[in-house]
Amino acid sequence: MNSYSIEVENLTKKFGEFTAVDNISFKVAKGEIFGFLGANGAGKTTAMRMLTGLSKPTSGQGTVAGFNVIRDHEKIKTRIGYMSQKFSLYEDLTVRQNIRLFGGIYGLSNQEIREKSETILHDLRLSEVSSKLVAALPLGWKQRLAFAISMIHDPDIVFLDEPTGGVDPFVRRQFWEAIYEAAGHGRTIFVTTHYLDEAEYCDRVSIMVSGRIEALDTPTNLKKQFNASTMDNVFVKLVR
Amino acid sequence: MNMIKVFWAFIQKEVYHILRDRRTLLILFGMPIAQVLIFGFAVTNEFKNANIDILDHAKDQTSQKLIRHVTSSGHFKINRMLLAEHEMESGFKSGKTDLIMVIPADFSKDLYTWDQAEIQLIADGSDPNMANALEQYAKAMINGFLFQEFKQSAKPYLIGIETRMLYNPLLESAYNFIPGTIALILLIISAMMTSLTIAREKEQGTMEILLVSPLPPLLIILGKVAPYAILSFIDAVLILIMGYFIFDVPVTGSVILLLLLCMVYVITALSLGTLISTTSETQQDAMMKSLIGLLMPSTLLSGFIFPLTSMPEILQYIGHIIPATYFIEILKGVMLRGVGIEYILFEVGMLLFMIVAFLTLTWKKFKIRLE
Numbered sequence: 238m239n240s241y242s243i244e245v246e247n248l249t250k251k252f253g254e255f256t257a258v259d260n261i262s263f264k265v266a267k268g269e270i271f272g273f274l275g276a277n278g279a280g281k282t283t284a285m286r287m288l289t290g291l292s293k294p295t296s297g298q299g300t301v302a303g304f305n306v307i308r309d310h311e312k313i314k315t316r317i318g319y320m321s322q323k324f325s326l327y328e329d330l331t332v333r334q335n336i337r338l339f340g341g342i343y344g345l346s347n348q349e350i351r352e353k354s355e356t357i358l359h360d361l362r363l364s365e366v367s368s369k370l371v372a373a374l375p376l377g378w379k380q381r382l383a384f385a386i387s388m389i390h391d392p393d394i395v396f397l398d399e400p401t402g403g404v405d406p407f408v409r410r411q412f413w414e415a416i417y418e419a420a421g422h423g424r425t426i427f428v429t430t431h432y433l434d435e436a437e438y439c440d441r442v443s444i445m446v447s448g449r450i451e452a453l454d455t456p457t458n459l460k461k462q463f464n465a466s467t468m469d470n471v472f473v474k475l476v477r
Numbered sequence: 478m479n480m481i482k483v484f485w486a487f488i489q490k491e492v493y494h495i496l497r498d499r500r501t502l503l504i505l506f507g508m509p510i511a512q513v514l515i516f517g518f519a520v521t522n523e524f525k526n527a528n529i530d531i532l533d534h535a536k537d538q539t540s541q542k543l544i545r546h547v548t549s550s551g552h553f554k555i556n557r558m559l560l561a562e563h564e565m566e567s568g569f570k571s572g573k574t575d576l577i578m579v580i581p582a583d584f585s586k587d588l589y590t591w592d593q594a595e596i597q598l599i600a601d602g603s604d605p606n607m608a609n610a611l612e613q614y615a616k617a618m619i620n621g622f623l624f625q626e627f628k629q630s631a632k633p634y635l636i637g638i639e640t641r642m643l644y645n646p647l648l649e650s651a652y653n654f655i656p657g658t659i660a661l662i663l664l665i666i667s668a669m670m671t672s673l674t675i676a677r678e679k680e681q682g683t684m685e686i687l688l689v690s691p692l693p694p695l696l697i698i699l700g701k702v703a704p705y706a707i708l709s710f711i712d713a714v715l716i717l718i719m720g721y722f723i724f725d726v727p728v729t730g731s732v733i734l735l736l737l738l739c740m741v742y743v744i745t746a747l748s749l750g751t752l753i754s755t756t757s758e759t760q761q762d763a764m765m766k767s768l769i770g771l772l773m774p775s776t777l778l779s780g781f782i783f784p785l786t787s788m789p790e791i792l793q794y795i796g797h798i799i800p801a802t803y804f805i806e807i808l809k810g811v812m813l814r815g816v817g818i819e820y821i822l823f824e825v826g827m828l829l830f831m832i833v834a835f836l837t838l839t840w841k842k843f844k845i846r847l848e
Contacts, residue, residue, distance in 0.1 A: 344691070
């Protein structure tokens, strides 16, 4: 096994004449927090769909969690977790039922599901509301629960699609603590965000502009390279 | 991975969704019951105590006899005795009069000397269905009167016509609307509810999560569809039972065949529902498509309310691509005429063909989405 969880080379996706993702190449190390930035319509979502096995690349090569993105996309799905900004739990199910459902979908045994449920409820201090509908929880709690559930099957990589959209700064901070904790356990985190201050929390950041990756480095190096004081300035310089 | 266990977890979730959502439950069980009862008790072409105005120019024994005969049935009640022509219209205008019968002055002379007399019936044409029905009834009553008169005087050249309505001797409207309601309800529940529930997953973003999970797409669709298939089937049985016990609609043919064919139709509707859902991103979208694309044509063009054969050709063609058209034929065949499968092979074949067509289209759409 190599030490990278994601490795892609010249990955391209075309929809007819339109090239949504244009020859992107990068590597993400195990346990790394990788920020995936770009303006709306820059191709982030399409790229992410290819990495998560939802969309077949037009050309290029790559492996995710050790599996080929073209041949073994079904196997990739068993080794990754996914959470999106569009809230990813069922609001009309209780907290416990949501945990059970996703445990079941990822093929955990009943015993494993019971253990996982207890761990998650305990870690997030949700034991008291475990039989409440998810709809009744505050947004911040829901998002942390969704994050925990996306890791119920101990995936190698977790894809987070704008996970902190719409929550207040305090909850965002809490959420990033949870991300650090997950990365600390050796999980790779692949995260997109619109909040550029969050980019500073990442180990490395890539910035997509019109289907291409225009910059990729640590936040410190990027700021140096673009002679900018914040990631915000880096982004504005690139996108404009 | 044990797919049966995974599938079960998924089905459980669907059951929670359905049980938690009161509106869904109401549509699933309230609607069929309400629709059957409304069709059964409210929508009927029969009438009682229609208001009839009579303008009797003859004013003799024969005309009195005729009037008594017409009103004796309980269908007509004398509203006013008119004295002159100019009084006629005001009754229609105020809505108090349903029908006017005019008896000419020479009525009895014409009748007994020439064997032919004329009676004028005037009905309110602004409600054609009602006007027609009233006219038919009044005619029947008048004919009955003539028959009675001439039997006594033994006049010749009278032809007695005896009609018999096969398979529905009393012309009960329930015989028509029970099959029609089953076809509509199963369509609404199977097609509309499945397209809604799949669209809801897309709208909420949970479809994305399911697609990223190792669940095969086919299992996702099956898992969404299976609970509704079972519920639709329960509804079909419920309507049949209501039809049998409340409205005396029999099942003359094989019950097993009937239930099997219900299942075929449910699958047709479900595959149509999944097709709709692949083309809609939101619940509202799916709802509009189901209502306009499915419910309206199925109600109006399936032969449920208006006979297909009397429609313009173009509408007949549309009627023949609607699954409900064939299913209503199947239901009437098995329930009322008591036929076996050999008489409805064409209709069953059409439903099976539609299943294959809808599923092929759905699969194509689905693949395009993934690529």
